[in-house]
Structure formats: C-alpha cells, structure tokens
Amino acid sequence: MAFLQKLKPTTSKRYLLFLAALAWTVAGSVLLGKASLLFYSSTHYFWLRIIFSSLGGLLFYLLLFSKLSVKHTHRILAMENETPCLFSFFSLKSYVLMSIMITAGVLLRKSGLLSSDCLAIVYLTMGIPLFLSSIRFYYVAIYYYAIKS
Helix, strand or coil: CHHHHHHCCECCHHHHHHHHHHHHHHHHHHHHHHHHHHHHCCCCCHHHHHHHHHHHHHHHHHHHHHHHHHHHHHHHHCCCCCCCECCCCCCHHHHHHHHHHHHHHHHHHHHCCCCHHHHHHHHHHHHHHHHHHHHHHHHHHHCHHHHHC
16 A cells, blocks of 8 residues: 555645646636637627626626635645645545536537537536636635745
C-alpha cells in the first residue's frame, strides 16, 4: 500500500484550487462555444433566446452553482492533507454527477430529441453558471495565503 501511495499524483491545495478553476472554466467554455455555434446557425428569435438563456444561467448560478462552488472550495481548504491527490478537487459524488450530465448531454445531442435551437439554450444556460463558478476557484486560489491565515 505504501508503494501505491508514492505513485499517487499530489499537489498543494492552492494548485488544486487552480486545477478546479481550470476544470470548471473548460467545461463552461466548451458549453458556451457549442451554444455560440448553434446560435450562430439560427436566426429565429436570436436575441430573445440569448436573453432567456442568460437569465436562466444567472438564476442557475445564484440558486445552485454559487453554493456548490463555495462547498467545493471549503472542502479543499479543510482537507487535512496539505498535498492532496490531484483528482480530489471534486468529491466522488461530483464526479458521478458530472459523468451523468456529460452522458445526458451527449445522448440529447445524438438522439435528436431536441432541436439545435433548444440545445443552444441548454448549453448556454449550463455554460454560464459553470464559467461563473470557476471565478470563485480562481479568487480563492489567488488569495489562498491570505484566506488560510
């Protein structure tokens, strides 16, 4: 078991926060990029759909994702180990939830159940809170030493 512990990739909590920020930024950016491509290919009610999606994304952030990002940053800061595993920026529950969401997104896109207009709304509505949540991780990582003391 000690041999396996030596193989485990570790990092400091501060860099774990930066890694979490990067993961949330990438996820949000991918969804925002997909949304922009789908919005670009359609002209029907363009601005109305963007406003609707943006308001939905902000609401989603305020009601769910802001609390989730606070929970994750506090969990990382409270870790006893000063050099946790590189993959511990998410809890097991969060990895499962992320896998389900990615699978659902792929299935929705491939199944054709939703039109590209609806997919654009879903992507933008989910991309905004992910991207906004990443800002909290960057903030806590940048001010890590001030927050820890």
